[in-house]
Amino acid sequence: MIESEVFRALADPTRRAVLERVAAREMSVGELKSHFAVSQPAISQHLAALKGAGLVAERREGRFAYYRADPKGIAPLLSWVKRYRAFWPERIEKLKDVLKGMDP
Amino acid sequence: MIESEVFRALADPTRRAVLERVAAREMSVGELKSHFAVSQPAISQHLAALKGAGLVAERREGRFAYYRADPKGIAPLLSWVKRYRAFWPERIEKLKDVLKGMDP
DNA sequence: TCAACATATAAGTACACACTTATGCAAAAG
């Protein structure tokens, strides 16, 4: 299930931090690595997990690999929330308020 | 980190299904169990994980334990998405569209 | 051509997780 992959990818704090970095701007693995206290293979493995979940995209240029966040990647997460709301008749209003707070 | 706990809780498909059940209406552990092909302890363990993440609340009545979804539980998830957007200057519009689609 | 570089993959390890069966414990039923 793709939903599970997205949630699992986001469950790790390092991986979320990696995603936030490449969401700000495209970045090579090496530059990405410089921001974290883990080995280069660890970064590559996190990127592979994020890519598998559809959260990042890769651009290859010579020996460099540039990664960037893919906006469509969190769609499964948001549509799950949406479906979740469908099962939640009594409390829709409260949740609507939470969502409203997200649209400044 | 509470965000990690929420994402980890939602990463398991059985646990998401349990959450959806108790989101529809309050339910005892026994009734909940009848909808799944796992043992009663497994259900209790899933509920404990969901409760630890703040996604469900418990009401005790005699020897029965009734669980219901807690609407505030997904707030950490949504506020993470919100913060994620802040790191995402170029693609905000696309993401805004996704979020708009959630408010019918 | 070949040494340095950027990244990916392989293999190993320690720990977390999703389940199971067995047992504990309190409340209801008899």
Next chain:
DNA sequence: CTTTTGCATAAGTGTGTACTTATATGTTGA
């Protein structure tokens, strides 16, 4: 009181995960 019921906890097991070091693959520059 004793038994049954509803649920939680304990303990064990196989699988997954997040990391490491070591190595492989492809690319650039001397």
